[in-house]
Amino acid sequence: MKGFSAQLAFMLGSASVRRNVGQLLRLLALLAALIAGYSVLFHYVMLYEGRSDEFTPFTGFYWVMTVMSTLGFGDITFHSDLGRAFAVVVLLSGLIALLIIFPFTFIQFFWAPWLAAQREAQAPRELPPNTHGHVIFTAREPVAEALLTKLVQYDVPYVMLAPTAAEALELHDQGYHVMVGVPDSPEIYHCARVENAAMVVATGSDEVNTNVAFTVREVSEAVSVVAVINRAPSADILELAGANHVLDLAEMLGHALARRAAGTDAVLHTIGRFGELCIAEVSVNHTPLAGVTIRDSALRERYGVTIAGLWDRGHFRAPRADDVLRENTVAILVGAENEMAALAADLMHDREALRDGLVLVIGGGRVGQAAATMLRQRGVPYRILERDPASCAPDDEHYVLGDASELSALQRAGLMQALTVIITTQDDDTNIYLTIYCRRLRPDAQIVCRATHERNVDSMHRAGAEFVMSYASLGAATIFNYLSRSDVLMVAQGLNLIRVPTPPALVGPSIAHSAVRSRTGCSIVALMHDGKIVLSPPPDTVLGADMDLVLIGTVEAEEEFLRYFGGL
Structure with missing residues (x-):
């Protein structure tokens, strides 16, 4: 009963619905008046036929209802032409009123709005009070969708704002966590528990994002606001409005594309840092690395740098010692910053x-x-x-x-x-x-x-x-890294660096005997023990229970590692 009352109140909250219900009630009143009039005329016709004493007032109502509804039991009939003509008029008006006008009007003015109100009442308009650590999205677009996939993978809660209940329900049916609300209302951010949120992500137009940042700051000064800009001059305005991080993804993407071009290949490009660990990429095209195997490149022996992975036409694979570095290969390197600098200096010679x-x-x-x-x-x-x-x-x-x-x-x-x-x-x-x-x-x-x-x-x-x-x-990985998670770093498209405690199944054997790379596709690039980091640990290093592993691999490889050796 409480749910019925809530849905009725929600439905009647709309002016158009109230207007439609009023029209429906007027139609019902007109129909009731028509039935009452026919009931009275029934007795006058019977009086004309000299049979009025045989029928009570309720009998007249009974006859009108059976004729108008086309049931026509036949127990009461007229003997005169006037009576039969009256019956035809009642029958035709019943066909039009009860079988055509009333059903259509009832469905259009009451039943359809009732179903719509019942469905819209299911769209959340407020998050539970204990919600915390979540990410609030103000728009649905490619960057937001890519980031949502990563948040789901790492069990980070999120909510996407939808301006209307219809849009919210459509997104809900597609599997998104949504809440009804426009992104420029302080009350909406109160309902979205922005004061407990980890981040607000604004990916709309520059003007909308500015309004979002300014509105969020009315409610919370602490929450991190990340905004994507479409015009470079908007960066200063968004920072003034309260955005913590302003991303010019077009510029970032253009620079990333240019780094891939021949003529810039021999330069190492840092794509991430994990404590003292430096992660870089280099295209082997037109470098001494092209055409040689990983073993023969001797990067580990000469520089202390480890090849942690290889990109071949968009597919990442764990490296093997006998893999040949082809010209269209991009190598992912891991090592200390000074080791990377030494390697970069040598590769620069072939760039001119x-x-x-x-x-x-x-x-x-x-x-x-x-x-x-x-x-x-x-x-x-x-x-x-x-x-x-x-x-x-x-x-x-x-x-x-x-x-x-x-x-x-x-x-x-x-x-x-x-x-x-x-x-x-x-x-x-x-x-x-x-x-x-x-x-x-x-x-x-x-x-x-x-x-x-x-x-x-x-x-x-x-x-x-x-x-x-x-x-x-690119946008999703950059924004995800702003979440300040200490155990995950997204370093490239589909490539993650993660820190996990040593699973019990790996305690005891050496890195070589554990065969992590061959079994899962992840590579152990560093160990953390007693607050110290060991970069590029030797294969004979014995893994202990008090160590943390720093792994690099794709999302699929990470999932395979957790499945094979056990969860965290």
């Missing part, structure tokens, strides 16, 4: 010869411009092919106006001479299209491609791209 190689950037948007900026800073020649005249700098010789789907435009931009092609448009379909085209025209060129959605990464690799950087994955 590549500086004359042209890099063609397709797309002159924010990502393309960011990539060009990094190429210019590194002294690498480049050209930008852009079809929108408004995005081309007329006095800049690096810009070429044209459509990348036309061969003449690609030739004018220097495709046939380019060492690397960087495709930066924000439409994944266009990027796959251009990747296939450029690969056909230049089978020997390096193609680096941008993906907006994670689901299209594999398709771009199949189309011919050596390297694909996902906008969503």
Whole structure:
């Protein structure tokens, strides 16, 4: 009964529903008046036939109801033409009123709103008071969806705000944790327990994100606010509004794409730090590492640096000593910062010869411009092919106006001479299209491609791209690392560094005998014991119960480790 009352109150809270219910009540009153009138006329017709003494007032009501509902039991009939004509009128009005107008009106004005109110009442409008450590999302878009996947994997609670109950229910049906509320209302953040939240993630427009940050600060000064910007000048405004972290993902992605280009390969790029541990990536193309096995590279013996993983066309795999480092391979290196610096200095010697190689950037948007900026800073020649005249700098010789789907435009931009092609448009379909085209025209060129959605990464690799950087994955990994978890660091797309206590199944044997890498795909890159970290531990190191393991691997490898050796 309490639930019925709550749903009725919720339904009647809408002005349109109240108006519809009023119309329904007026229709019922009209129908009741019609039935009462027919009941009175019944007796007058019977009086005309001289039979009025045989029927009571209730009998007249009974006859009207049986005729209007088309049941027509036949126990009461008229003998005159006037009576039969009256019966036809009652029957036709009953057909129209009871079988057509009333059912439609009842469903439209009452039953449908009732079902809608019953469903909308299921959409949460407030989180439980004991909710804490959760992440609040203000919009659903690719970065948020990629981050949600990671939060679910690590059991981090979250809630996504939906402006209407209909949107909230749709998201709820898709498996999301949602709450009804607009992102610019302080009351909504009170209901979302923002004072106990770990983070608020704003991924809407710059104006909306500014309002979100400012509104959140009205409720809580302590919660971390992360905002993604679409225009570089908005960074200062968002910081003034109260955002702790402002991410220019377009610039970050452009720099990441440029780092993959030939001519910059021989430079180590730090992608993460875990205490004293430094994680870096290097493309082996045009370096002394190309074509040799991991064993023959002797990086561990010469520099103290360990190859913790290999990226081949978007697929991460645990390294083996006999693996050959191919030119399109990106190696993930782990070691101390000074060891990385020594290796980088040696690799720099082979970089000069590549500086004359042209890099063609397709797309002159924010990502393309960011990539060009990094190429210019590194002294690498480049050209930008852009079809929108408004995005081309007329006095800049690096810009070429044209459509990348036309061969003449690609030739004018220097495709046939380019060492690397960087495709930066924000439409994944266009990027796959251009990747296939450029690969056909230049089978020997390096193609680096941008993906907006994670689901299209594999398709771009199949189309011919050596390297694909996902906008969503980059944003999700960066934001996840702001959660200040001490046991997880996301260092690259789909690649994590995790710290776990030594499982009982691994206590006793050495690292070599434990066969963690061959069994799970994770690599032990460091050990932590008594507050000290041991980088790149030797294979004969015996694992103790008081040690923590620092592992690197994909999400699937991490899950396999926990399944094989036991949970935390």
